[in-house]
Amino acid sequence: MQLGITITLQKHLKVKQPPYGQPTDLFFCWELHVIRFMGKRALAMVNANNRFFVMLAGMKAADWKVLPERAEEAIEAGLRSEGYKEEQINAYFNLAGALKITKTHGRKPVAGLNKAIERLDYTDEPWNLGEMYQEDICHWVNRDICSPAGFETYDHPCALLEEDMKRVGIVKRGKGQ
Numbered sequence: 001m002q003l004g005i006t007i008t009l010q011k012h013l014k015v016k017q018p019p020y021g022q023p024t025d026l027f028f029c030w031e032l033h034v035i036r037f038m039g040k041r042a043l044a045m046v047n048a049n050n051r052f053f054v055m056l057a058g059m060k061a062a063d064w065k066v067l068p069e070r071a072e073e074a075i076e077a078g079l080r081s082e083g084y085k086e087e088q089i090n091a092y093f094n095l096a097g098a099l100k101i102t103k104t105h106g107r108k109p110v111a112g113l114n115k116a117i118e119r120l121d122y123t124d125e126p127w128n129l130g131e132m133y134q135e136d137i138c139h140w141v142n143r144d145i146c147s148p149a150g151f152e153t154y155d156h157p158c159a160l161l162e163e164d165m166k167r168v169g170i171v172k173r174g175k176g177q
Helices: 007-013 061-065 067-081 086-096 107-122 135-141 157-167
Strands: 002-005 029-037 040-047 053-057 100-102
Touching (some): 002 007, 002 067, 007 029, 029 067, 029 107, 040 067, 040 107, 040 157, 053 135, 061 067, 067 086, 067 135
Parallel strands (some): 002 029, 002 100
Antiparallel strands (some): 029 040, 040 053
């Protein structure tokens, strides 16, 4: 799984520019960015293919040092909050492969990241001070209509995530799923 970090996040982490990742399905790539949310540093992430959004708020210095692990936890929490079962989540991570920090994956996925972050300005969803993963806020952002990098149609990121899960065989197509 490729974790494309923005230039702003590279500066925040005080790391050199990472290499481009090997070409792969954008469904297994995420764009990561550091933002200020409710006065705290937060990790904002979108799937490069379907613009599915996850966020961890209140990240501490120790959390930034283990960014790949925190990113994986955020993705897992996001998938779980959308109702995916443990075996489906595990299947996604198995297909995605090992975590690797890379450059971002192009203009359209980064534009999707920016649009998702911009949407945060319009939310009145409650911020859960007791948790890093902001389920209500992520759920709200993932119900915004968009046309992300991997799709030519407009739909909600949560619906496009499901389409991707079906496309790679994690979720079965057809009735009564």
